[in-house]
Amino acid sequence: MIRDYYNRNALDEKLRGTPQSPGANHLAIGHRQAVALVLAIAGEEDAVEKLLSSATEFAVRFSAPGEWLVVSENDTPEALQRRLDALCSGRAHIVDQSDARVLLRLSGPSVRRILAKGIGLDLHPAAFETGTSANALCGHIAVNLARTGQDAFELIAPRSYAESLFDDLMTMGREHDLTAAFAG
Structure with missing residues (x-):
């Protein structure tokens, strides 16, 4: 059985009945944010970092040398993956981490x-x-x-x-x- 955890947050039960204000x-x-891990191919770290830092439509978080977490509030996980694949154009591996x-x-x-x-x-x-x-x-x-x-x-x-x-x-x-x- 395949489960889609994207529609259910890990904290749904914890936040039931908590204050909203x-x-x-x-x-x-x-x-509902999309999160992706970007892993630069060896030798392409500087190019990928420059490409990611030029983008303004998502937030980029340094994770390790040649590795970043990208967070988007507007994209679905699939759309973020496509956008990052196009942006990095073969210089990095993109792994969806939304779930x-x-x-x-x-x-x-x-x-x-x-x-x-x-x-x-x-x-x-x-x-x-x-x-x-x-x-x-x-x-x-x-x-x-x-x-x-x-x-x-x-x-x-x-x-x-x-x-x-x-x-x-x-x-x-x-x-x-x-x-x-x-x-x-």
Whole structure:
């Protein structure tokens, strides 16, 4: 039996009955974004990086040398794959990760203090600027962390760890009245 997990978020059960209006510190769970992994072919890393950085219709997150996560709010997973295949024109392998990853957006005035409880990176704006991304551990869970604004971060995590990461973030944000809901 083939299952399509794209229509069901890993956190559907966790967010049932949670507040819909965001507080000052809020965890928004992405529900319909497409995520792809771009792996540059050996020797093509610089060319692929330049091509990806020139695109404005999706967000590019550095994952490792020659490897990026691409997030699109507007494309279906298939459309994002086609768009990236055309853009990279044989210089990279594109792997759809939409069903395998969960996107969480954490925002608010206390976001750095919340994340500092579980992430061992210097999140000061001078050290981790807007647009910067890195792989890190949030507690015991591997995430790709990206700073998307002054007080805003995105975490991309494996689907199988989504509930555990959600619980950890909510515990880390308890003293800061962290709220959570699906993104609108």
